[in-house]
Each structure stands twice: as structure tokens, then as C-alpha cells.
Amino acid sequence: MDERGERLLKAWETPKGWRYWSAVNNSEVGLWYTLTAFAFFLFGGVLALVIRIQLAVPENDWLTPEQYNQVFTMHGSVMMFLFAVPILEAISILLLPQMMGARDLPFPRLSAYGFWCFLIGGVFVCGSLFFGVGPRGGWFMYPPMTTEYQTDVGPDIWLLGLSFIEVASIAAAVELIVGALKCRPPGMRLNLIPLYAWYILVVAVMILFAFPPLIAGDLLMELERALDWPFFDADRGGDPLLWQHLFWIFGHPEVYIVFLPSIALVAMIVPTFARTPMAGYGWIVLAAVGTGFLSFGLWVHHMFTTGLPGITIGIFSAASEAVAIPTGVQIFCFIATLLIGRVTKSVCLLFVLAGLATFIIGGLTGVMVAIAPFDYQAHDTYFIVGHLHYVLVGGTIFPIIAGLYYYYPFVTGKQLSERLGMITFWLMLVGFNVAFFPMHLTGLIGMPRRVYTYPSGMGFEIPNLISTAGAFVLGAGFVVLLWDLVRPKGGQPLVKRNIWNAGTLEWIAEVPDRPWGIRSIPIISTRYPLWEQDNLMSDVDDGKFYLPDAEEGLRETLVTSTVDAEPMQCLRVPGPTFLTFFAALFTGGVFIFSTYHWWVAAGVSGALSFITILIWLWTGTALIPEKDNKDVGLGLSLPIYVSGPSAVGWWAMFITMLGDMTAFVSLVFGYFFYWTVHEQFPPAEFDGREIIGPGTAWPLVSVGLGVVAWIAVIAARSSNRSDRSGWFYSMIGGSVLLAIGSAAALVWGPITAGMDPTHHAYSAAVCVLVLWTVVHLSVGVVMLVYCAARRLAGRMDARHDADIVNVTLCWHFLLLTVAVTGSVIALFPKVS
Amino acid sequence: MSKPMERHAQSEPRPMRQQLWWIALGPSIWAVHFLACYLTAAIWCEKFASAGSANSPLWWLIGVYSVIALVGLIVVSVMSFRSFRRGDPPVSYDFDDPHERTPFLGFTAYLLSLLSIVATLFTVLVFLLVRSCD
Numbered sequence: 001m002d003e004r005g006e007r008l009l010k011a012w013e014t015p016k017g018w019r020y021w022s023a024v025n026n027s028e029v030g031l032w033y034t035l036t037a038f039a040f041f042l043f044g045g046v047l048a049l050v051i052r053i054q055l056a057v058p059e060n061d062w063l064t065p066e067q068y069n070q071v072f073t074m075h076g077s078v079m080m081f082l083f084a085v086p087i088l089e090a091i092s093i094l095l096l097p098q099m100m101g102a103r104d105l106p107f108p109r110l111s112a113y114g115f116w117c118f119l120i121g122g123v124f125v126c127g128s129l130f131f132g133v134g135p136r137g138g139w140f141m142y143p144p145m146t147t148e149y150q151t152d153v154g155p156d157i158w159l160l161g162l163s164f165i166e167v168a169s170i171a172a173a174v175e176l177i178v179g180a181l182k183c184r185p186p187g188m189r190l191n192l193i194p195l196y197a198w199y200i201l202v203v204a205v206m207i208l209f210a211f212p213p214l215i216a217g218d219l220l221m222e223l224e225r226a227l228d229w230p231f232f233d234a235d236r237g238g239d240p241l242l243w244q245h246l247f248w249i250f251g252h253p254e255v256y257i258v259f260l261p262s263i264a265l266v267a268m269i270v271p272t273f274a275r276t277p278m279a280g281y282g283w284i285v286l287a288a289v290g291t292g293f294l295s296f297g298l299w300v301h302h303m304f305t306t307g308l309p310g311i312t313i314g315i316f317s318a319a320s321e322a323v324a325i326p327t328g329v330q331i332f333c334f335i336a337t338l339l340i341g342r343v344t345k346s347v348c349l350l351f352v353l354a355g356l357a358t359f360i361i362g363g364l365t366g367v368m369v370a371i372a373p374f375d376y377q378a379h380d381t382y383f384i385v386g387h388l389h390y391v392l393v394g395g396t397i398f399p400i401i402a403g404l405y406y407y408y409p410f411v412t413g414k415q416l417s418e419r420l421g422m423i424t425f426w427l428m429l430v431g432f433n434v435a436f437f438p439m440h441l442t443g444l445i446g447m448p449r450r451v452y453t454y455p456s457g458m459g460f461e462i463p464n465l466i467s468t469a470g471a472f473v474l475g476a477g478f479v480v481l482l483w484d485l486v487r488p489k490g491g492q493p494l495v496k497r498n499i500w501n502a503g504t505l506e507w508i509a510e511v512p513d514r515p516w517g518i519r520s521i522p523i524i525s526t527r528y529p530l531w532e533q534d535n536l537m538s539d540v541d542d543g544k545f546y547l548p549d550a551e552e553g554l555r556e557t558l559v560t561s562t563v564d565a566e567p568m569q570c571l572r573v574p575g576p577t578f579l580t581f582f583a584a585l586f587t588g589g590v591f592i593f594s595t596y597h598w599w600v601a602a603g604v605s606g607a608l609s610f611i612t613i614l615i616w617l618w619t620g621t622a623l624i625p626e627k628d629n630k631d632v633g634l635g636l637s638l639p640i641y642v643s644g645p646s647a648v649g650w651w652a653m654f655i656t657m658l659g660d661m662t663a664f665v666s667l668v669f670g671y672f673f674y675w676t677v678h679e680q681f682p683p684a685e686f687d688g689r690e691i692i693g694p695g696t697a698w699p700l701v702s703v704g705l706g707v708v709a710w711i712a713v714i715a716a717r718s719s720n721r722s723d724r725s726g727w728f729y730s731m732i733g734g735s736v737l738l739a740i741g742s743a744a745a746l747v748w749g750p751i752t753a754g755m756d757p758t759h760h761a762y763s764a765a766v767c768v769l770v771l772w773t774v775v776h777l778s779v780g781v782v783m784l785v786y787c788a789a790r791r792l793a794g795r796m797d798a799r800h801d802a803d804i805v806n807v808t809l810c811w812h813f814l815l816l817t818v819a820v821t822g823s824v825i826a827l828f829p830k831v832s
Numbered sequence: 833m834s835k836p837m838e839r840h841a842q843s844e845p846r847p848m849r850q851q852l853w854w855i856a857l858g859p860s861i862w863a864v865h866f867l868a869c870y871l872t873a874a875i876w877c878e879k880f881a882s883a884g885s886a887n888s889p890l891w892w893l894i895g896v897y898s899v900i901a902l903v904g905l906i907v908v909s910v911m912s913f914r915s916f917r918r919g920d921p922p923v924s925y926d927f928d929d930p931h932e933r934t935p936f937l938g939f940t941a942y943l944l945s946l947l948s949i950v951a952t953l954f955t956v957l958v959f960l961l962v963r964s965c966d
Contacts, residue, residue: 181852190852190936190937191936191937282936282939282940282943283943285855285940286940286943286944286947289855289856289859289940289944290859290943290944290947290948293856293859293860293862293863293948294859294862294951296863297863297866297951309873309874309877309878309965309966310962310964310965310966311873311877311958311959311962311964311965312870312873312874312877314958314959314961314962315866315869315870315873315955315958316870317958318954318955318957318958319866319951319954319955321954322950322951322954325947325950325951326947562852563851563852563937676874676875676878676879677878
């Protein structure tokens with residue numbers, strides 16, 4: 001290796017010893033993430049077997065009803081929140097940069113923070129089961145059961161523990177969107193990106209709009225449980241259906257959020273084993289984007305039996321049928337590719353085929369239950385359990401196992417056994433169908449879901465016993481797979497490079513892999529560069545492309561333009577640190593201590609988390625480089641520091657705030673939802689007391705101050721750019737005072753009027769909007785003070801202004817939040 | 833008559849709609865129409881529909897939404913179709929040449945607008961078939 005290679009290797013070296021855990025590089029974090037998600041999957045699988053043992057025979061008393069409820073709740077929650085969503089993030093963090101010839105994703109520390117949040121939150125939620133205090137309200141946590149009838153700590157563990165993990169999901173979504181759009185190799189235009197990246201882009205955007213409504217719902221339910229704000233209490237004007245709306249606006253896209261990334265793996269595997277490029281690239285993009293959109297129009301089909309108007313049911317039934325179109329299109333593309341190609345047999349491809357077949361069966365029963373009259377019969381029966389497992393196992397688990405066989409050599413340099421693989425495959429395929437097919441029948445003859453046992457003599461005995469037997473065969477398949485994964489492979493030779501003779505860029509990785517990701521970042525002009533670009537591998541290895549060196553010993557990767565992938569920036573990405581671990585630990589403390597109402601501990605943890613994150617930002621972001629431009633190779637010189645819409649940080653802020661705005665819109669939706677369901681909202685009086693509103697004046701004063709604060713922020717940005725320090729500091733000072741004034745005015749209205757949030761759902765809805773806005777304004781104030789401190793410390797100047805530019809972007813959203821909150825509570829419906 | 837490949841090579845696709853957001857336009861129109869229909873119907877059924885009423889203002893509103901949405905979708909699909917057919921490439925979207933991106937985005941946008949038209953018609957159909965809030 002030449003001197004340049006040595007330097008590059010040094011820059012990307014993985015920390016040794018105990019410092020290994022300070023790594024933030026995508027290959028380490030992605031691997032930990034995958035292993036953790038897989039461990040939670042095994043835990044969820046064991047819970048599934050416990051369920052099947054309990055249901056094997058009628059009138060079984062092996063588990064108490066309480067234990068059973070905890071077990072099935074945890075099975076669903078673990079599989080959805082701790083496996084299905086995290087595994088997609090894990091695999092993407094591991095693979096996406098490699099597929100796009102990037103050295104890393106743009107925010108490695110954010111990925112690491114997300115991983116630690118996931119690990120801490122997951123262990124906390126799972127651990128509750130061993131203390132007998134696990135949540136037992138189902139993975140959907142419907143009130144009033146979880147608000148009035150389960151007053152133990154279980155629902156709090158679910159709400160706070162999983163909200164904490166959702167933070168990690170949104171962090172990953174930000175990372176993956178920016179990664180897919182901005183960190184591609186030069187020349188890799190949008191029509192050339194690997195299909196995996198298209199799918200991940202769609203899914204990440206879906207996460208951004210699907211998770212925040214659930215976070216908003218979690219907030220409302222936790223406020224009801226902890227502080228008695230009656231959002232879901234029908235006696236005090238609340239409505240349990242609001243939770244169902246918020247949950248399923250998340251919950252149905254969620255199904256596609258876990259399905260699309262897995263099918264993305266299929267889209268990578270199929271061309272390799274068919275030895276031909278994917279047929280209908282544009283059609284698959286249609287399928288991914290179309291499914292992404294339509295999946296947001298389906299949520300009410302989980303609520304067909306709640307007594308909604310016929311028209312509403314019709315609209316959602318129709319959309320549920322329509323989504324079958326794009327879903328089907330991609331499957332035809334896969335079949336066409338396999339037909340036109342020369343298919344080579346492997347365990348990996350067998351799992352792909354099993355996945356497609358299983359998913360098609362699940363999809364067809366899905367079309368059945370999308371028809372409302374059928375759903376009325378099948379709702380809450382075992383038919384649904386059969387349906388959803390065909391969808392999820394066919395659409396998610398089998399493709400992920402195919403991906404495991406496909407990418408195992410990429411990660412470890414060793415291959416899994418084809419012989420053991422065949423045993424695994426048949427055990428799983430047979431076991432799965434034996435376990436889940438009979439459930440359709442048990443459901444049709446009337447067995448309800450979520451019951452801890454059933455009486456004999458109703459025809460449930462035999463199909464249940466068969467299901468249990470099948471579940472254990474399926475479990476045996478996983479045991480064989482697990483053995484294959486962990487069995488010592490020391491004597492086994494390393495696989496050859498690009499073992500499957502694939503065409504996509506990730507297979508350029510050396511065996512054993514090196515920490516730099518790729519020796520030099522190539523120019524891409526085809527969809528399958530390893531098949532279609534001559535000498536690509538040797539040219540990359542010889543360092544003939546971009547960034548073959550790390551002269552300054554720093555970690556660097558390229559940022560390119562969104563559509564055409566033209567090089568725009570040499571991005572320096574941060575290296576190992578324990579800050580992200582501590583930030584996650586302290587953030588976790590806030591959620592975990594709050595579960596037990598240990599407010600002081602939660603407050604201390606919150607303060608520590610705040611300080612840690614500030615240190616992280618201060619020392620690791622928007623650093624002023626020692627020179628403006630850098631020669632990245634091939635005669636190209638790129639800027640090191642950029643701000644505004646061409647900077648990855650600006651995109652991250654924009655995307656984060658879109659997610660934040662979605663959560664806020666969900667809260668506003670709740671406010672108007674109450675208006676639609678009440679004859680008169682708010683009523684003049686309730687429970688013998690007059691219903692009090694916040695008045696018109698103070699909320700509008702708050703809006704006015706918010707607008708002026710926002711103008712001052714913009715003025716601060718431009719005075720920084722024109723290097724007028726005095727103006728800059730005064731504008732920052734002014735906007736801070738105005739923002740505090742705006743928050744105070746917003747709180748002052750309800751306080752002087754004497755509003756009591758526990759009185760009625762209206763009072764609670766107003767107060768939660770005020771609370772949300774005040775917290776956001778406080779964050780806005782901290783950001784402004786941070787910018788002033790940055791300039792004072794010489795870490796921000798007229799040209800290096802990313803901090804204030806990003807804060808201004810955030811303030812656009814804050815202004816919208818203040819304006820909507822103020823005008824909604826003041827003017828609609830008008831209460832004085 | 834030159835061969836399709838040659839024509840494709842010679843053609844100069846118009847550099848229109850290079851933005852990624854163009855492909856999201858069709859589905860977004862569907863989404864807005866869908867949400868508008870759902871919210872209008874939900875509010876109407878909760879607040880204004882009484883037993884036995886013909887619900888006529890509701891049908892008018894939905895009719896107006898639907899005409900606007902369908903006209904919008906047809907415009908998007910025609911523009912996308914023109915964009916990707918420009919230069920008569922045989923299967924332009926499967927080539928890797930420098931001009932290929934516009935046909936690709938145009939083609940994908942075209943497919944998505946067709947899907948959105950179908951999905952929008954599905955929604956309209958509900959209002960034609962289900963005539964009451966019950």
C-alpha cells in the first residue's frame with residue numbers, strides 16, 4: 001500500500017480495546033444495530049412460542065391471563081418497534097454508504113446516538129416483563145383500557161420507552177434521506193441509484209410523517225395518565241377514537257415502512273441471481289413512491305367496526321384496494337426479471353421466492369379484509385392474525401433472511417452453509433405455513449384474537465394444536481440459522497471478492513474489508529457499475545478516483561447534488577466519541593425516570609443530556625476548516641465548508657422540522673377532531689362549571705411578538721453575514737427577549753383566565769398546544785444564545801455561518817407553530 | 833427513417849422538470865383530494881347530515897374537488913408523457929446516457945400520475961355508490 005493509502009487507513013482506523021465502543025463509523029454502528037435488532041427478534045420469537053404453548057390446548061392454565069396479556073403485548077411491540085423498524089435502519093446504515101461509494105453517512109454521530117437510544121430503550125421495555133410489570137394493553141394500547149383500567153406502570157413503560165426509541169427512528173430517517181440524496185458518488189444520477197436507495201428514501205420520508213402522529217398520541221396519553229388531562233376520557237369530552245386515529249395514522253404506514261426496505265433487499269438480490277439488470281426500473285420506482293403515498297390513506301381500515309359513517313368506510317376501503325396496484329407492480333417486475341434472466345440456485349434466492357409467494361397470499365387476504373362487510377366478520381378474529389403474519393413474514397422476515405445469506409459474506413468475509421441453509425429454508429417454510437395457515441380457519445369459525453385460552457368443543461382445538469406444532473418447526477428453523485451464524489468459522493477460507501458476481505457498488509469491498517469503506521470514490525455512469533464499467537475495481541483500488549488520500553488525517557467524504565450527483569463539497573465527518581453514548585444514556589434517563597414519576601432524577605438526567613448534546617454540537621459541528629478548498633483528486637477542488645441549502649446540516653434541520661411539524665399538526669388535528677364529534681364545542685359549561693378559554697387578546701399578542709422575534713432572527717442572520725457584530729448581538733438579544741415574551745403571553749392567557757386542563761377535553765387541548773409551543777420557543781431561545789456564543793468564541797463568522805442559517809430555518813417553523821397555536825386557541829372556536 | 837436508437841442519440845430532451853419533486857406531484861394531488869373528501873364527508877356526516885336528507889351540498893363539494901383534482905392530474909400526466917416521449921426513445925428510461933434523467937423522471941412521474949388518477953377515481957366511486965352517512 002502506498003503512503004496515501006496508509007494515511008487514509010489511519011484516518012478511518014477503528015478504535016481498539018474498550019474504546020471500540022466509541023466508534024461511530026457506519027460499519028460498526030450498523031453492525032451493532034443489526035445484531036441488537038436480531039437479538040430483540042429472537043426475544044420476540046421466544047414470546048411467540050410462549051403464546052403458542054399457552055394456546056396449544058383448550059382451557060390451559062400454564063399462563064395467567066395477566067401474564068398472557070403481557071406476553072402478547074410484548075411480542076407485538078418488540079417485533080414492530082424493536083425489530084422490524086430498527087432492522088431496516090440497521091441494514092441501511094450498514095449498507096447504504098457502501099452501495100453509493102460513500103465513506104460514511106453524513107451524520108455518523110447521529111447514527112450512533114440513535115443506536116444507543118434504541119439499545120437503552122429496548123432493554124428497558126423488554127426488561128419490564130421480567131419484573132411482571134410489562135405493558136398489557138396490546139401493541140396498539142387502546143384507551144380507555146390503558147388509561148382508566150390499567151393504572152399500573154405498564155402503559156407508561158410502553159409510552160415512554162417506545163417514544164424514546166421513536167426518537168432513534170426519526171434520527172435514522174434524517175440520516176438516510178440526506179445520505180441517499182446528497183452522498184452519492186459523482187455521476188450517479190437519480191436514474192442510476194441502486195433500487196435499494198430509492199426504497200430507503202421513500203421509507204425514510206414515510207417515517208418522517210408516520211412516527212410523529214404516534215409521538216403526539218403518546219404525549220396526549222401520558223399527559224392523561226400522569227396529570228389527568230382528559231384527552232381520551234369520554235366522560236369529560238375526550239374521545240378514545242382520537243387515539244385510534246393517531247395510532248393508525250402511524251400504524252398503517254408502519255406496515256409499509258417495514259415491508260418496503262425488505263423488498264428493497266429483494267430488488268438487490270434478484271438481478272444478481274438472475275444475472276441480468278432489473279426489468280422495469282422506472283416501474284419499481286413507481287411502486288415504491290406510489291405505495292409510500294397510498295399507504296397514508298388506509299389507516300381507517302383498522303377502525304371499520306368503530307361505527308364510522310358509511311362514506312368514510314367506503315373511502316378507506318377503496319384506497320386499501322388501490323394500494324394493491326403499486327404493490328403488485330413491483331412483484332411483476334421481480335418475476336419478469338427472474339424469467340428473462342439465467343437464474344442460479346441458492347438458499348438466498350429460495351428465501352426471496354418464499355417471501356414473494358407468502359406475501360402474495362397475505363396480500364390477497366388483505367384485499368379481502370379491506371372489503372368492509374368481510375372485515376365486520378373477520379375483525380378481531382384469528383383470520384387477521386393469519387393475514388398479518390403472512391404479510392409480515394412474507395414481506396419482511398423471509399426477505400431479511402435472504403438478505404442475511406446475501407450480505408453475510410460482505411460483513412464477515414465468510415459464507416453461510418448452503419447445506420444448513422436448505423434445512424433452515426424447509427423448516428421455516430413448512431413450519432410457517434403449518435403455524436399460520438390454520439389460523440385463517442380458526443378465525444373463520446369464530447376464535448377471537450388476544451384471548452389467553454378458549455373452551456373445548458368449539459372446533460378450535462385441532463387447528464390450534466397444529467399451529468403450535470408449526471410454530472415449533474419454524475422455531476427449529478431459526479435455531480439452525482442461529483447455529484449457522486455463530487458456529488466457529490476459523491477453518492473456513494475467506495470468500496473471494498464479490499462472491500455473488502453482483503453488479504452493484506457495495507460488492508467492490510475488499511475481503512477482509514477495510515475501515516475506509518472504499519479506497520477512492522469512483523465516477524458512476526451505469527446502474528450496475530461492476531458489470532458495466534470496465535476496470536472499475538482496479539481503478540478504485542489504485543486510488544485513481546476521488547479522495548484517495550487523507551492528507552490532514554481527517555475523515556472525509558463527498559457531497560454531491562441531489563438530482564445529477566455533481567460534486568459539491570468535501571464533507572469532513574466526525575470520528576469516534578463517547579459523547580453520543582452519554583447523550584443517549586442521559587436522554588434515556590429522562591424517559592425512564594419519568595415512567596416511575598421520579599421527577600428530580602428525570603430533571604437531573606435531562607440537564608445532563610442537554611449539556612452533553614451542547615458539548616457534542618459545540619465541539620463537533622460546523623467547524624471552521626483551516627483552508628477554504630481542498631483538492632479531492634482528478635483536478636477537482638471543492639469547498640470544505642458550505643452553509644444554506646447546499647449543506648447537509650441545512651437539509652437535516654429542514655427534515656427534522658418537517659417531522660416536528662407533523663407532530664404539531666397531529667395535535668391541532670386532535671383539537672379540531674373534538675370539534676367535529678361534539679354537538680357544541682366547547683360547551684358553555686361542564687360539570688357545573690363554566691368552560692373557560694384563553695381569551696383572544698393574549699394568544700394574539702403572543703403571535704405578534706413571535707412574528708417580530710422571527711424578523712429579528714432574520715435580521716441577525718443578515719447582520720452576521722455583513723459582519724456587523726453590534727447589530728448581530730442586539731438582534732439576537734432582541735429576538736431572545738421577544739421569544740420569551742411570546743411564550744409568556746401564550747401562557748398568560750390561560751393562567752389569567754383560570755383554565756384548568758383537567759376540567760374538559762377542550763381545556764386540555766388548548767393547554768397541550770400552549771405547552772408544545774412554549775417548549776419549542778424555549779428551544780428556539782437556546783439556539784439563538786448558542787449562535788451568539790459561537791460568534792463570540794470565533795467559531796462562527798460572516799462566511800462560516802451554518803449555525804445561524806440553520807437556526808433561522810428552524811425559526812421559520814417556530815413562527816408557523818406560534819402563529820397556528822395562537823390563532824387556533826384565540827379564534828377557533830371563539831371562547832372568551 | 834433512422835433507427836430508434838439513433839433518433840434517441842440525436843435527440844435533445846428538453847431540460848424541463850429536473851426537480852425531484854415533480855414525481856411527487858401526482859400522488860400529492862391524490863393525497864389532497866383524498867384528505868379533502870374524507871374531512872368534508874366526516875364533518876358533513878357529524879355536523880350537518882340529518883336522517884333522510886339528500887346530502888346534496890356534500891355531493892356538489894366532492895364533485896368540485898374531484899373535477900379540480902382530475903384536471904390537475906391529467907395536466908401532470910400529459911406534461912410528463914411529453915417529457916419522456918421527447919426524442920422518441922424506444923425505452924429511454926433504461927439507458928444510461930447523460931440526457932436520460934429527464935425521460936426517467938418524466939416516465940416515473942407519468943406512471944405515478946396514472947396511478948393517482950386510478951386512486952382518485954376509486955375515491956370518487958365511493959361517493960357515487962354510497963349515498964348516505966349511515
